[in-house]
Amino acid sequence: MRVLQPKDWPQPKGYANGIAARGTLVFVAGQIGWNGAKEKFESDDFVAQTRQALVNIVAVLAEGGAKPEHLVRLTWYVTDKQEYMSRLPEIGAAYREVIGRHFPTMALVQVTALVEDRAKVEIEATAVVPD
Numbered sequence: 393m394r395v396l397q398p399k400d401w402p403q404p405k406g407y408a409n410g411i412a413a414r415g416t417l418v419f420v421a422g423q424i425g426w427n428g429a430k431e432k433f434e435s436d437d438f439v440a441q442t443r444q445a446l447v448n449i450v451a452v453l454a455e456g457g458a459k460p461e462h463l464v465r466l467t468w469y470v471t472d473k474q475e476y477m478s479r480l481p482e483i484g485a486a487y488r489e490v491i492g493r494h495f496p497t498m499a500l501v502q503v504t505a506l507v508e509d510r511a512k513v514e515i516e517a518t519a520v521v522p523d
Contacts, residue, residue: 425511
């Protein structure tokens with residue numbers, strides 16, 4: 393895996409501008425902040441739901457033989473961009489706790505709602521397990 397960073401661009405914080413990778417692709421459907429085994433929300437807190445969504449991603453990655461360091465892309469869907477922005481330090485701490493200090497490419501989109509009414513965040517993931 394190789395991070396793609398144009399020389400004259402500023403270093404991004406918390407994500408990569410691009411990644412080149414070769415290997416087995418693992419695609420993870422959008423994960424929300426409920427307990428994956430029981431499909432029950434344990435919290436309505438944005439950061440707690442984000443942490444649980446990341447835990448769910450790691451569980452699905454493991455099924456495909458992937459680890460967090462194999463992530464190449466995350467797409468975040470949030471219902472409140474302002475809450476996301478105002479809680480970045482907490483979100484960053486939860487991210488580092490679950491994923492570590494690996495920062496794949498990322499996109500963030502604000503949506504009006506998610507399929508599950510209590511969901512505040514949904515995250516899709518793509519990983520590449522090296523050959």
